[in-house]
Amino acid sequence: MQRxxxxxxxxxxxxxxxxxxxxxxxxxxxxxxxxxxxxxxAAEKQHISMPTVYNVLQLLIKAxxxxxxxxxxxxxxxxxxxxxxxxxxxxxxxxxCGRVTPVQSKVLNNAIKAYKFNNFNLQRFSLFVYGECKVCxxxxxxx
Numbered sequence: 001m002q003r004x005x006x007x008x009x010x011x012x013x014x015x016x017x018x019x020x021x022x023x024x025x026x027x028x029x030x031x032x033x034x035x036x037x038x039x040x041x042a043a044e045k046q047h048i049s050m051p052t053v054y055n056v057l058q059l060l061i062k063a064x065x066x067x068x069x070x071x072x073x074x075x076x077x078x079x080x081x082x083x084x085x086x087x088x089x090x091x092x093x094x095x096x097c098g099r100v101t102p103v104q105s106k107v108l109n110n111a112i113k114a115y116k117f118n119n120f121n122l123q124r125f126s127l128f129v130y131g132e133c134k135v136c137x138x139x140x141x142x143x
Contacts, residue, residue: 001028001065001082008063022046023056024065033069033079033091033100033126069126081126088113089126094133101133 005024009016026042027034036057043053057080060066069079079100081089090103112125 004065005060005063008059008065019048019052020056020059023048023053024060027060027066027080028082032089033081035079039080067126069128083124088124090129091126092129092131092133094136095130096132096136099133099135103129 001024002021005020006016008014009020023039023043026046027039030038030042036054039057040050040053044050057066057068061068061080064083066080067083069081070077088109090105090108092101092103094100108127112127113122115122
């Protein structure tokens with residue numbers, strides 16, 4: 001990821017920034033996908049401000065290092081994930097508590113990869129399945 005950032009910075013005649021490098025390193029340490037608030041919390045330990053984190057997030061998106069995934073129409077539910085490693089992800093998203101659980105399904109992966117998209121070359125995908133997790137369902141039954 002660092003090489004991709006360095007190449008983008010050089011290509012766009014920007015100066016290198018240790019702060020950018022630190023934000024990228026912190027983003028890579030977080031479980032994927034992650035919320036901006038999680039990255040801000042991690043970056044604050046490195047004495048990096050919230051506005052700086054948001055600026056670096058935008059740069060990482062432009063550099064195609066991060067992917068921003070909007071879970072609904074509000075900005076609070078935007079999640080970010082590194083565009084490397086696993087290129088096919090399926091996640092269950094609890095609409096009550098916000099917990100994200102990865103799903104391993106060869107059947108779903110193969111079905112999506114085998115689907116013929118018109119005028120579109122599939123490079124990767126993220127599938128979000130929305131519902132209530134087991135903990136939230138059991139909590140609801142109690143009250």
